[in-house]
Amino acid sequence: MNCKEAVLLRIFFGEDDKYEGKHLYKYIVELCRKKGIAGVTVFRGVLGYGKSSLLHEAKPFKISSDLPIVVEIVDxxxxxxEILPEIKRVLNSGLITIQRVMVLQYN
Structure with a gap:
């Protein structure tokens, strides 16, 4: 990454979301890696809700609760x-945000 000011793309969706039979977060990470994007991280939330206001919560002994997923992409x-149209295409429901960030160190 050769820019001082970069962009942080943040995508919010559910853990159960899939694309072409695989978890959407895995698809997005693989897409970014293939395209040579500088960095991607996936976070799993313990509690959250979206447009429906339905709470998704991690509970002991519960196999699936469609926990919130946040994917952060920086470059x-x-x-x-370049990758945003593909991400919008595969995201059925969720939230996408973009913000400018200053890169202090990348090595």
Whole structure:
């Protein structure tokens, strides 16, 4: 990544969301890696809700609760804009945000 000011793309959706039979978060990470994106991290939430206001909560002994997933992708703006159409295409429901960030260290 050769830019001082980068972009953070943040995607919120449910853990049970899939694309082509695989977890959506895994598909997105693999897409970014294939496209040479600088960095991607997936976070699993313990509690959250979205547009429906239905609470999704991690509970002991519960096999599936469709926990919130947040995928953060960081790279130069041009690179993020290249992958954004594909991400929008595979995301059935969720939230996408973009913000400018200053990169202090990347090595």
């Amino acid at each position: 130069c703006e041009e690179r993020i804009m």
